[in-house]
Amino acid sequence: MLLLKVTQPERALRNGGCTLNAVTSADQSTPTQPPARRARRADAERNRAAIIEAAGVVFAEQGCAVDVREIARRSGVGMGTLYRHFPAKDDLLVTVLEREFTSWLTAAHEAAAATEDPWEALTGFFEQALTHQARNRALVESYTATGAPSRVCARHRDAFIDELRTRCADAGLLRDGVTTADLVLLSASLSQTIQATDGSHPGQWRRLLRISLDGLSSRNTEPLPEPAPHTDAEA
Template sequence: MTPADQPVFRQSPAKRARRADAERNRAAIIEAAGAVFAEQGGTVDVREIARRSGVGMGTLYRHFPAKEDLLATVLEQEVASWLTAAHQAAAATEEPWQALTVFFEQALDILARNRALVESYAAAGPPACAPRRDAVMDELRIRCVNAGLLRGGVTTADLVLLLTSLSQVVQAADDGHPGQWHRLLRISLDGLSSRHTEPLPEPTLHADAPGND
């Protein structure tokens, strides 16, 4: 039988409609989960996510058998979106130090409004997105080094740890003192300036740590 003679199997209208419904349900679950996780963190009851998305628990579990699967999907999408925007903003900013500042401001602004993302940073960093995040931060570090703006000895691992550390205080600061984290960020970034010439303590390096060459 030639290819032209082979039967063509087409999905029936009913099956296409069911598939479209399933895709809409999945999108609604992810959208609702993003809002709920941001507000309440990763310990939230998935029944609240199902309620906000307008689907039943059975539908939710068909798409995401475990809450961890849903949380990972949401966080990876949000971090990927943030990193894309952050990289574009940094690339569009000619002054290297300003680019680094904008990156931290964008990151902490997102973290201040997203409890689940902060929890993820506290545990092990953004799932599956850490290498991309580190690459963006390494690029910003190198730009500052080449411009003579960054304090000697500062590594990309230092910048990652600074972001992780500030993520733990940013929500607490915003709860009682909205916008206070902007002051904390400026104080922290000032310590990275090349105006400070005192040698930094030697870090304990890991072979795979970024920006340690």
């Protein structure tokens, strides 16, 4: 968090590239408005929605490096309008990613609640998460980026993964010493692979997923290398 702050000043002039420094700008999407402020005009509200909608599609298709003009064009809005609603490209990106992320996590929660079998819940989560991410480039790019789509979201994700992990561990299905961080890293790793290879080898990631998951099962009794690190990167 502090590290990110350091890179912030350069945005004041020009940053020339999407830096995904989500943390510092996360709260800007809902600025602190004293209640005295007049409500947004109807057309402004419409435009804002159109921008978010279009940005969601474009970011998913082309990743976070897309030209802002493309987003403006697709949402039928001028540059000025876009930048009034979102003072920086990153702000828009964060807004979009948080939405995406939340809806994804909600679906994952529901799916996990639908089964009794802990291992199936874990497997299903990976399957669903990766299928989802395979369709969204920006989501993948943000997954491992410093100050991901938002620290808060990441924490929710990690908490959820931890829950799945605990269920499996309690049932004696999980290999000894497997941490939540391992699972987070695994899902990040597979996400990236999907992005890079799903064009040429569609679906092959499922084989890799299966291989990794089998490596996670309690069948494997040998200890893992290295002390288990923390999930939170702040240090």
